[in-house]
Structure formats: C-alpha cells, structure tokens
Amino acid sequence: MAALDPKTGPDPEKASLSVNDSAAVELLYDDDNPEHRQLRKVPGPLPWQLFTVCVIETGERFVYNGISGPLQNYIQVPYPHNDAGIPGALGRGQSTGVALGNFFKFWAYLCTVLGAIVADRYLGKYKTILAATPIYLIGMIILVVTATPVALGAGAGMGGLIAAMITIGLGTGGLKACIAPMCGEQSPEQVAFIQETKSGERVVVDPKLTSARVFMWYYWAANLGSLASLGTTAIEKHHSFWMAYLFPLIVFLITLAIFIAGSGKLVKVPASGSPILDASKTVSIAIRERGFAKATPSALQASGRLEKYSFAQNEHYTDSYVEDIKKAVKACKFFILFPFYFLVWIQSYSNLIAQAGSMDNGRTPNDLMQSLQTIFMLSFIPILDLGVYPLLRKRWNIVLGPILRIFLGFVTAALGMAYACVLQNYIYQKPRNTINLWIQTPAYVLLAISEVWLVITGLEVAFIQSPSNLRAFVSSMFWMTIAFGSALGIALSPVSEDPHLVWLYGALAITAFIAGLAFYGFFRNSIKAEVDSDADTKDT
Missing domain, CATH: 1.20.1250.20 (MFS general substrate transporter like domains)
Structure with missing residues (x-):
C-alpha cells in the first residue's frame, strides 16, 4: 500500500476538494488491495x-x-x-x-x-x-x-x-x-x-x-x-x-x-519536437514486427533485431513509450x-x-x-x-x-x-x-x-x-x-x-x-x- 507521493499524486489541498464534504487524503489507490477495490469511486474537482x-x-x-x-x-x-x-x-x-x-x-x-x-x-x-x-x-x-x-x-x-x-x-x-x-x-x-x-x-x-x-x-x-x-x-x-x-x-x-x-496560471504543455513523426516510425516498426508487443526495445533485444532499426536505439524509445503509442493508435481505431x-x-x-x-x-x-x-x-x-x-x-x-x-x-x-x-x-x-x-x-x-x-x-x-x-x-x-x-x-x-x-x-x-x-x-x-x-x- 503506497503512501501519497506529492510528486506523482495530486496536491492534497486541491484533492481535498474532490468530494463536497471531504476531510483528508490518505494514500494512493492500490488495485491489488481487495479493500480498495470495494470503495466507491468519485470524480475529482473541476x-x-x-x-x-x-x-x-x-x-x-x-x-x-x-x-x-x-x-x-x-x-x-x-x-x-x-x-x-x-x-x-x-x-x-x-x-x-x-x-x-x-x-x-x-x-x-x-x-x-x-x-x-x-x-x-x-x-x-x-x-x-x-x-x-x-x-x-x-x-x-x-x-x-x-x-x-x-x-x-x-x-x-x-x-x-x-x-x-x-x-x-x-x-x-x-x-x-x-x-x-x-x-x-x-x-x-x-x-x-x-x-x-x-x-x-x-x-x-x-x-x-x-x-x-x-x-x-x-x-x-x-x-x-x-x-x-x-x-x-x-x-x-x-x-x-x-x-x-x-x-x-x-x-x-x-x-x-x-x-x-x-491565461497566466494555465497549465501550458510545450511542443515536444516531432511526436507525430516519431509515432509514425513506431507504428512502422510495429507493423514490420507484427505487433506492438514485439516492437518494444526489450523484445527487439531478445530477438536480436534491435540493430535493424536505428530509431529503436534512441534513448526515448522505451517499452513504456511503445505502449503509449499503442494506446494512441487504439484510441484512433475507436x-x-x-x-x-x-x-x-x-x-x-x-x-x-x-x-x-x-x-x-x-x-x-x-x-x-x-x-x-x-x-x-x-x-x-x-x-x-x-x-x-x-x-x-x-x-x-x-x-x-x-x-x-x-x-x-x-x-x-x-x-x-x-x-x-x-x-x-x-x-x-x-x-x-x-x-x-x-x-x-x-x-x-x-x-x-x-x-x-x-x-x-x-x-x-x-x-x-x-x-x-x-x-x-x-x-x-x-x-x-x-x-x-x-x-x-x-x-x-x-x-x-x-x-x-x-x-x-x-x-x-x-x-x-x-x-x-x-x-x-x-x-x-x-x-x-x-x-x-x-x-x-x-x-x-
């Protein structure tokens, strides 16, 4: 059961407003905890x-x-x-x-x-x-x-x-x-x-x-x-x-x-280079490898095919990155x-x-x-x-x-x-x-x-x-x-x-x-x- 990490979890002051009569934030939700899985889920604040x-x-x-x-x-x-x-x-x-x-x-x-x-x-x-x-x-x-x-x-x-x-x-x-x-x-x-x-x-x-x-x-x-x-x-x-x-x-x-x-206090996510081009390269690798699971760097390393793709050797090309692209593609198919x-x-x-x-x-x-x-x-x-x-x-x-x-x-x-x-x-x-x-x-x-x-x-x-x-x-x-x-x-x-x-x-x-x-x-x-x-x- 993980404690609430302010770096990854919500700000407790803001989170305390998520429910009308809320009193305290305790800890992060653990999906493997049977007690947590029985709790009612609610949205956070606007x-x-x-x-x-x-x-x-x-x-x-x-x-x-x-x-x-x-x-x-x-x-x-x-x-x-x-x-x-x-x-x-x-x-x-x-x-x-x-x-x-x-x-x-x-x-x-x-x-x-x-x-x-x-x-x-x-x-x-x-x-x-x-x-x-x-x-x-x-x-x-x-x-x-x-x-x-x-x-x-x-x-x-x-x-x-x-x-x-x-x-x-x-x-x-x-x-x-x-x-x-x-x-x-x-x-x-x-x-x-x-x-x-x-x-x-x-x-x-x-x-x-x-x-x-x-x-x-x-x-x-x-x-x-x-x-x-x-x-x-x-x-x-x-x-x-x-x-x-x-x-x-x-x-x-x-x-x-x-x-x-x-607009002074808005969250403004900056542009990040060429994400669409990088995503298209990732999809191309997944097509050639017949699936995103086989396109991850760990899978490519295990199959001895990592050297075949120069893009797959980039530092940001990680297993989690490939999983993110997979989600985006599935959202578009939706x-x-x-x-x-x-x-x-x-x-x-x-x-x-x-x-x-x-x-x-x-x-x-x-x-x-x-x-x-x-x-x-x-x-x-x-x-x-x-x-x-x-x-x-x-x-x-x-x-x-x-x-x-x-x-x-x-x-x-x-x-x-x-x-x-x-x-x-x-x-x-x-x-x-x-x-x-x-x-x-x-x-x-x-x-x-x-x-x-x-x-x-x-x-x-x-x-x-x-x-x-x-x-x-x-x-x-x-x-x-x-x-x-x-x-x-x-x-x-x-x-x-x-x-x-x-x-x-x-x-x-x-x-x-x-x-x-x-x-x-x-x-x-x-x-x-x-x-x-x-x-x-x-x-x-």
Whole structure:
C-alpha cells in the first residue's frame, strides 16, 4: 500500500476538494488491495483553470454556430426572401445549401490535423490558439462584408462565402485541435487516491472519472456558445445577414480578451519536437514486427533485431513509450465508425432546417429549431453530472462505461432520424406549410441525448488514451470523423431534396443503428480492459 507521493499524486489541498464534504487524503489507490477495490469511486474537482480555457471554446462555438445557423437559408433562398417570407441571399437551392454547408464542416474539421501538427511539433497548444485566432477573425470580416446588400447586389456573395469558409476553417482547425486537450491538462489529479470524507466514508478519487467530468463541462461550455444561432437566426429574419454575422464576431473578441487575461496560471504543455513523426516510425516498426508487443526495445533485444532499426536505439524509445503509442493508435481505431454518427448529426444544420421551412413557422425562424438541440444538451449535461451519474455510483456502484455510452449515442441518433422520416412522410401527405414546425422537437431532443452520450465520451477517450505529447493529434483524429461524416453528406446532397427525403431519413436511421451495433460488437472486448477497466464497478 503506497503512501501519497506529492510528486506523482495530486496536491492534497486541491484533492481535498474532490468530494463536497471531504476531510483528508490518505494514500494512493492500490488495485491489488481487495479493500480498495470495494470503495466507491468519485470524480475529482473541476479546476478553475478549466473555465478560462472554456471561455475561448464558448467564443469559438458562438462564431461557428452563429454562422452555421443562418447558412442554409443564406445559400438556399433568393434575396431578400422567398414566397413564405424566409430570408435568403444567394438563391442556390436546398441541394447546394446542404453541399456547401457540409463542405464547410468538412474543411473546418479536416484542418484540425494541421492545427495538431503545429501544436504538437512547433508552438504548443496555447500559442497555436493565439496564432489561429487572427485567421479566424479575417474570415469573419470577409463574411460580414460580403453579406451586406451592396456586396450581394454586386455579385460578391458566393465568392465571399467560399473565401470566408476556407479562412474560418483554417482558424477552426487550430482552435479545435487544441482547446479540448488543453482543458483535460488543467486537471491536477494524475493518479487515483483514497480520501475520507467528513461523514467517515472512504472513497477513491479516480482521474478517469475526473476527465469524464471535465469533458462534460467543456462540452457544456461549447454548447453555451452554440446558442449563438438563437440570436443570429432572429437577426437574420428581422434585420439582415451581415448584422447576424457581425454579432458573433463581437462576442468572440470579448471571449478572446477574457481568455488572454486569465491565461497566466494555465497549465501550458510545450511542443515536444516531432511526436507525430516519431509515432509514425513506431507504428512502422510495429507493423514490420507484427505487433506492438514485439516492437518494444526489450523484445527487439531478445530477438536480436534491435540493430535493424536505428530509431529503436534512441534513448526515448522505451517499452513504456511503445505502449503509449499503442494506446494512441487504439484510441484512433475507436473512432472508425463515428463518421456514420456525424452523418446523422449534421442533418440538424441542413435538411432539418429545410424541413422546418416547409412547415407552418408563424413568426419563428425556421433555422431557430436547431437551437433546441443545444438547449436540451445544456440541460442534460448537469442532470447527468450532478444527478444521474452520482446516483448510479453511490447507490448501485455502477459506472457507465464509454462502450455503452457511445452505443446509446448511436441508438438515440437512429431514433431521431426515424422520427424525422415519419414526420417527413406526414408533411408530404398534407398541404404545404400547414404543420406546425414545433412538431420537430422530439427529433432534436433525441439528437441532443445522442450527442451527450457519444461526442463527450469520444473526447474523453481521445484524452485518456493518448500520450501527453500526442493529445492534440489524437483529438484531431476525433474531430476528423466530423469531416468524414460531412464528406458523406456531400455525397448524399443530390438526394437531399424533395421527393427523396423520406428515404434519406429512413436510410440514415438504419445506418446509425447498424453502426451502433457494429461498434458495440467490435470494441466492447477489444479495448474494454484499457478504456473501461474498473474491476470493482459494474460495467453495464
């Protein structure tokens, strides 16, 4: 039974805040100790530095979703509005609107790989964030200027939109690759330890649960920024598109100032040479040796093959280093089926907006409905973190593992598309604009639940399963799955219009459900021991 080492364990003062009525930190958790294995596990505290990092995430999402909210109408509907009173600018039709909207997502999340390389190899996460923000701002200025009536009248709208998408996408890549892993790095707990509360209960403060909690609140902050579409869609309907895009630009400048002002005490992990290149060399050795176990220096030494690889003779090439790379590769494999989820997820930014436009919206902007998904997520996250999860841990000693959470995310997304399919069929059977658009609400509720289950867990896995010098890269691999999902959406854009939408929604529902079953079958055994290993808890 090990004593608490302040060099490797948490700071006792900070750790004592891990439980509301905590009294004392005793010793490190020993998984071989039967008594320890019977103790209830709890998350650590949310470090205050987390909220400083989350501010810039809120601002970035405020801009991104502030743009995405009105984007379908901006592209699809002619200037100044159509016969139903829906505002527009470019008049290129629903299919083009869906394709360009998906291109924007594809490009932005593809650029996270570039952001990760810059962060991990050259600048570090903090400086990469600072370098990406001017690029982001330039793109926003282009969009605001070319969305003015004068620019639209001069035919600059489409060219300005494409230029803005490309520039904003570059900025998004630098920000998204760095913010999530930087949030995880603010947590002080690195090892599990035993703590006694004032009530006399001994509990285990588990860093994995702490990470799960950190990413839940990171995503809560991100979705707080996503509420921008509430404002931008209203401004779009009642004033103009250029004003709708100027609003999030101003908010982003405010959040950037707050982030920089509070950055002095942030944990800033520096760049560490060429971790991605080194990781690729390690993977190459593992492929040639037919497995990571045979690629460790000790195994290579035993087989007499160490001299074959000059890279394997480097001082930092150790058994533990190879194991870290193995974990990172497994984390990336974990995301293989995620594009099929994000193909469903992006419907709330495109086809579901168009569906609402074909319904009776009264004075409600049709593109406001996507904000319901954000509002429901902002409600579900604290309910789960402060209510459901603690109740399961305390009363039944159950920790919902990532495998089940992600599976549930696929299933609820499938249910959301099934509802949209039934609703679309109902719309086709009724006269146009006679069905109230609020009937869409259940679809957004289901998509919100699915996002809480799947996206937050994916971020958690990307952080926990990656070595510290590759966290931005593994995080970018997670975000890349949105790019792949958007690419699938672009491929489906020719059928993203009447009269194909019933079949489209139905096919998406079936695809998401099958992907969920495949995910559960593929991964529940292969990585459960590493991602989901809590022998003393029930993994349902």
